[in-house]
Structure formats: structure tokens, C-alpha cells
Amino acid sequence: MDNTTPEIRSRMMKANRSCNTKPELVIRSMIHRMGFRYRVNLKVIPGKPDIAFTKMKKAIFIHGCFWHQHDVGCSCAHLPQSNKDYWSKKFTYNRQRDIAVQKELTDLGWRYLIIWECELNDIDIVRNKVLYFLNNNEYTSKLVNE
Ligand SMILES: [Zn+2]
Known part of the structure; x- marks a missing residue:
């Protein structure tokens, strides 16, 4: 599935120079430096978000x-060539779980932001995204396109 515009696509391609192994740590320390307080991996919140702002009811995944399975334009998401059946089942399962989490969070009045690991190649964009998300009470992303 691919519904990004050519402009977004080319920005993504540019951002995909490398894949990050510890993106959570990078984002957490960035948010910490911004002065926000958060909880990590809270089991009581649907989807156990990586970062949760419980008072604001906002979560970052x-x-x-x-x-x-980030968009096909993302070089970090390429499909393995072996065991294709296994992987395709696994990815379908992940996707269904994301859809369920998205619905549960929305029903509970939470807003959420998705940050993809490849986006960390441009930390300024990520910082702006996070700031916009935390300062704007209407904004929410989608965990997955249904
Ligand atoms: Zn990606």
C-alpha cells in the first residue's frame, strides 16, 4: 500500500540514508531536554506506548x-527474501494489532504520534513534530491506514 505524495516520498528517500538501532533512546532524551515529563512502556495504556504523557492523554509510538512495514519507499522496511509466508503473516498480525490499538486509544480519548525510525535521520523534523503534537490538542496521527 502506498498513498504518499511524490514530495513526501522524496523526503523520505532522502531521510533513509541509514536505519537507527536505538530510536527510543534518542527520542526520550530529546523530549527530556525539552522539559516534558513522561512515562515509558506503561502497560495499562493500549499498545504500551514507548512514551506516554498521562495527564495530557498523549502517547508517542x-x-x-x-x-x-513502513512505506515501500523506506529502505529500512525491505521484505526479507526468505520465509516470505512467515513474514507476511507476522506483518499482517502486527498491522491488525495496530488497528485495534488505534481504536482503543481513540475510544479512551487519547491522541498519539507515530515516529518512524528512519525519520531520526533528520532530528530537527522529529523535534518539530513532537513539539507540534504536544502543543496542539487537536492533532493525532494514525497508527496505521485502514
Ligand atoms: Zn522508515
Whole structure:
């Protein structure tokens, strides 16, 4: 599935120079430096978000491009060539779980932001995204396109 515009695509391609192994740590320390307080991996919140702002009811999910099969333009998300059946089942399962989490969070009045691991190649864009998300009470992203 691919519904990004050519402009977004080319920005993504540019951002995909490398894949990050510890994106959560990078984002957490960035948010910490911004002065926000958060909780990590709270089990009581649907989807156990990587970062949760419980008073604001906002959650940030940092998605590994491979596990969540980021758009085909993302070089971190390429499909393995062996065991294709296994992987395609696994990815379908992940996607269904994301859809369920998205619905549960929305029903509970939470807003959420997805940050893809490949986006960390441009930390300024990520910082702006996070600031916009935390300062704007209407904004929410989609965990997955249904
Ligand atoms: Zn990606």
C-alpha cells in the first residue's frame, strides 16, 4: 500500500540514508531536554506506548520500519527474501494489532504520534513534530491506514 505524495516520498528517500538501532533512546532524551515529563512502556495504556504523557492523554509510538512495514519507499522496511509466508503473516498480525490499538486509544480519548525510525535521520523534523503534537490538542496521527 502506498498513498504518499511524490514530495513526501522524496523526503523520505532522502531521510533513509541509514536505519537507527536505538530510536527510543534518542527520542526520550530529546523530549527530556525539552522539559516534558513522561512515562515509558506503561502497560495499562493500549499498545504500551514507548512514551506516554498521562495527564495530557498523549502517547508517542516509535515504530521500527521493518516490524511495522513502513512505506515501500523506506529502505529500512525491505521484505526479507526468505520465509516470505512467515513474514507476511507476522506483518499482517502486527498491522491488525495496530488497528485495534488505534481504536482503543481513540475510544479512551487519547491522541498519539507515530515516529518512524528512519525519520531520526533528520532530528530537527522529529523535534518539530513532537513539539507540534504536544502543543496542539487537536492533532493525532494514525497508527496505521485502514
Ligand atoms: Zn522508515
